[in-house]
Amino acid sequence: MSGLVLATETTFDVPGNVAFAVLAVLMVVAAIRVVTTRNIVHAALWLVVVLGGNAVVYLILQAEFLALTQLLVYIGAIIVLFLFGIMLTRAPLGKSDDLDNNQRWIGAVVGVLLLVVIGFSLTRSWGTDRLDFAAYDLPQVSGVTGTSVQIGGSGNGRTQALANEIFADYLIPFEVVSVLLTGALIGAIVLARRD
Amino acid sequence: MSAAVLGIELAYWQSTLIRVVAGLVAVLLLTGGVVYLYLFKFVSFMQSRLGPMEAGPYGSLQLLAEVGKWLQKEDIHTEDSDRLVFGLAPAVVLSSTFLMFVVIPAGPDLVIANLGTGVYYVLAVSALSVLGILMAGWASANKYALMGALRAGGQLIAYELPMVLAVLGVVIMAGSLNLQDIVAAQAGGEIFGFSGIGNPYVLTQFVAFAVFMIAVQAELTQTPFDMPIAESELVAGYQVEYSGIRFLVYFISEFATAVAFAAVASTLFLGGWALPTSWGLSAGVMNVVGPLVVATKAVLLVGVVFWVRFSFPRFREDQLQKLAWKVLIPIALANILVTAVFKVAF
Numbered sequence: 267m268s269g270l271v272l273a274t275e276t277t278f279d280v281p282g283n284v285a286f287a288v289l290a291v292l293m294v295v296a297a298i299r300v301v302t303t304r305n306i307v308h309a310a311l312w313l314v315v316v317l318g319g320n321a322v323v324y325l326i327l328q329a330e331f332l333a334l335t336q337l338l339v340y341i342g343a344i345i346v347l348f349l350f351g352i353m354l355t356r357a358p359l360g361k362s363d364d365l366d367n368n369q370r371w372i373g374a375v376v377g378v379l380l381l382v383v384i385g386f387s388l389t390r391s392w393g394t395d396r397l398d399f400a401a402y403d404l405p406q407v408s409g410v411t412g413t414s415v416q417i418g419g420s421g422n423g424r425t426q427a428l429a430n431e432i433f434a435d436y437l438i439p440f441e442v443v444s445v446l447l448t449g450a451l452i453g454a455i456v457l458a459r460r461d
Numbered sequence: 462m463s464a465a466v467l468g469i470e471l472a473y474w475q476s477t478l479i480r481v482v483a484g485l486v487a488v489l490l491l492t493g494g495v496v497y498l499y500l501f502k503f504v505s506f507m508q509s510r511l512g513p514m515e516a517g518p519y520g521s522l523q524l525l526a527e528v529g530k531w532l533q534k535e536d537i538h539t540e541d542s543d544r545l546v547f548g549l550a551p552a553v554v555l556s557s558t559f560l561m562f563v564v565i566p567a568g569p570d571l572v573i574a575n576l577g578t579g580v581y582y583v584l585a586v587s588a589l590s591v592l593g594i595l596m597a598g599w600a601s602a603n604k605y606a607l608m609g610a611l612r613a614g615g616q617l618i619a620y621e622l623p624m625v626l627a628v629l630g631v632v633i634m635a636g637s638l639n640l641q642d643i644v645a646a647q648a649g650g651e652i653f654g655f656s657g658i659g660n661p662y663v664l665t666q667f668v669a670f671a672v673f674m675i676a677v678q679a680e681l682t683q684t685p686f687d688m689p690i691a692e693s694e695l696v697a698g699y700q701v702e703y704s705g706i707r708f709l710v711y712f713i714s715e716f717a718t719a720v721a722f723a724a725v726a727s728t729l730f731l732g733g734w735a736l737p738t739s740w741g742l743s744a745g746v747m748n749v750v751g752p753l754v755v756a757t758k759a760v761l762l763v764g765v766v767f768w769v770r771f772s773f774p775r776f777r778e779d780q781l782q783k784l785a786w787k788v789l790i791p792i793a794l795a796n797i798l799v800t801a802v803f804k805v806a807f
Binding site: 290354 | 543576607621
């Protein structure tokens with residue numbers, strides 16, 4: 267019932283929600299195919315659909331930079347690394363039966379448990395908050411009008427806000443993550459070196 | 462962005478339709494022109510021959526004849542190939558190419574979508590083609606194709622880094638990721654107080670320009686970086702099992718990507734569609750002249766890419782990786798540092 271009331275409000279973003287519904291169905295189907303498909307390369311390619319859908323969800327939430335980062339990092343790098351690793355070792359065409367095991371029920375239980383925990387904590391914390399889509403402007407063409415050229419338009423507003431957050435309020439976590447990743451990188455090199 | 466063209470108010474779908482159709486026509490015309498100009502004629506003259514002369518005046522309709530030939534060919538695939546992935550792969554590569562053109566501006570109002578994160582969008586979208594190449598190599602059920610796809614994967618990932626790092630220098634200079642802002646910063650900029658030609662970043666960011674163009678050459682897998690499709694050892698790499706219309710798709714996307722990267726490079730480093738602000742041309746004039754300016758710059762840069770392609774022998778695989786990781790990335794990082802210091806100091 268409360269959903270219906272919500273849908274009649276003026277701030278309700280109808281196209282955004284329709285797009286999200288379509289995407290959500292697509293992503294759930296793709297996510298199920300990731301674990302049920304009998305071909306390991308197909309599993310990686312279904313994962314592309316899930317992660318790409320994720321990027322589009324970020325776009326619907328108007329987080330442009332985050333959406334592009336999702337594309338660049340997850341699809342452009344991580345999935346490519348997966349495929350690279352699979353193809354370098356063993357990537358048979360057609361169905362292979364040894365991809366399945368008898369842990370389906372455990373997986374399903376863990377999945378539902380995660381859904382409940384994350385869903386509950388999200389609705390508990392932000393259940394009444396709503397993104398006011400009308401409050402955000404679309405990126406404007408920055409001032410190239412007539413012969414006067416102004417620099418620094420409003421097109422970068424949200425990216426600049428994100429940068430300010432990361433490099434001011436969250437500087438220490440950001441740097442700690444960098445150190446962690448460097449450590450992982452050095453570890454990988456140490457493990458890979460033979461001499 | 463104004464939705465009015467020549468004073469006529471257009472609905473959203475109308476302006477979108479116009480943008481998509483105009484964009485496609487511009488991309489295909491430029492790509493066809495580049496193929497004729499460089500692949501058919503330029504290389505022929507370099508080799509003291511005439512090139513195609515029969516179809517149309519000076520062979521100018523040769524490309525249409527080739528397209529007709531490819532369209533008629535049988536669509537074949539190998540017995541063991543994964544047909545769905547095999548069929549999807551060219552589509553992934555082609556959409557990655559066409560999506561790049563979405564943010565490239567050709568005039569004050571002539572851009573399909575003026576994204577705030579323009580440069581980043583181009584880099585993110587161009588990275589998707591690796592996926593299509595890996596899909597093609599695996600689904601072909603051919604060892605040469607798989608080898609080619611793996612080489613391509615390694616190469617494209619390696620050269621994406623120097624490309625992104627080189628672009629950062631320009632972003633620091635312009636203070637924006639938006640391509641229109643970068644164009645405006647170059648048109649209105651000045652070099653040591655002299656504003657007669659604006660500040661095209663090829664002059665002040667020449668290190669970034671060199672790194673970017675080398676990385677572009679590698680991303681396009683053009684010689685000297687054509688290990689993935691090396692014909693003397695891998696036949697044609699990931700494309701080996703493709704024929705007919707699917708090969709045509711790879712062909713179009715190879716040259717359209719060259720045009721796209723050249724257009725990005727001319728926008729980032731050569732001033733894009735704009736002429737220096739001090740020349741005092743109005744926005745209305747630039748909407749007409751701008752596309753010609755940026756197209757000329759892009760075609761000239763594609764010419765550089767093909768000039769290198771037809772002049773140099775191929776790198777070995779290890780030399781190719783060494784160049785990316787041990788030379789280009791350190792140079793690009795040093796360039797970022799120096800640029801940032803100068804930006805803060807002046």
